[in-house]
Amino acid sequence: MDAKKADRLLDRINALHKSLAPEADNEISAIEKDLMLSYLRQLYEVYHNADLETPGSIAPAPAKPKPAPVMPPPAPAPPPPPKVEAKPAPVVAPPPIVKESPVSAPPPPPAPAPPPPVKKPETQMSKKVAALFSTPKAKELSERLSQQPIKDLTRALTINNRVQFANMLFGGNSDLMNSVLKRLDVIGSFNAAKPILAELAQDHDWTEEEKAPIARDFIKLVNRRYV
DSSP states (O other), X not given: OOHHHHHHHHHHHHHHHHHHSTTTXXXXXXXXXXXXXXXXXXXXXHHHHHHHHSTTOOOOOOOOOOOOOOOOOOOOOOOOOOOOOOOOOOOOOOOOOOOOOOOOOOOOOOOOOOOOOOOOOOOHHHHXXXXXXXXXXXXXXXXXXTTOOOSOHHHHOOHHHHHHHHHHHSTXXXXXXXXXXXXXXXXXXXXXXXXXXXXXXXXXXXXXXXXXXXXXXXXXXXXXXXX
């Protein structure tokens, strides 16, 4: 050990300590604190080095290194999934194309036949109406001329005929008479006109004694349209 150096350091430490003693209650400055720590450190090194240089002294055993922390082994990676070979889809042959023969539509059912007309029992009135349609055979030339065919019922009427037929046969309704004439003019035949004339005869009492001759003239006029 360097005793002289140790003495010098002790002197310095004591001197510095004495200089700081009166001001012990005061805060030590940083320079004085660092200086005292420097003397103490040097004194420590002198004594520490003396222990290492003294023969027979036991050197401190070296510090054992701390063992490195043992890390757990990493978890094994999961095995890869087994490869599954995709089987090719079976090839299915398309069904054969069957050509369908054209099917003709069934013929429409025949229309039902109209029911036969119901014949009404003849009454005394119907016999009178039927008598209006009886036409005696023309003997004289004037009668034959009066039975010549005509092409238009409306134009074939004279003014007197219009007034007489409207008042006696249609209750004075000229519009009704004109409508009946237009219908009878295009009905196609005298047989088709008969039901209409018979209905008018019943509705307007053409069988009365004073109306019957005029009704026969009107029916003859319609008959000439289809002679």
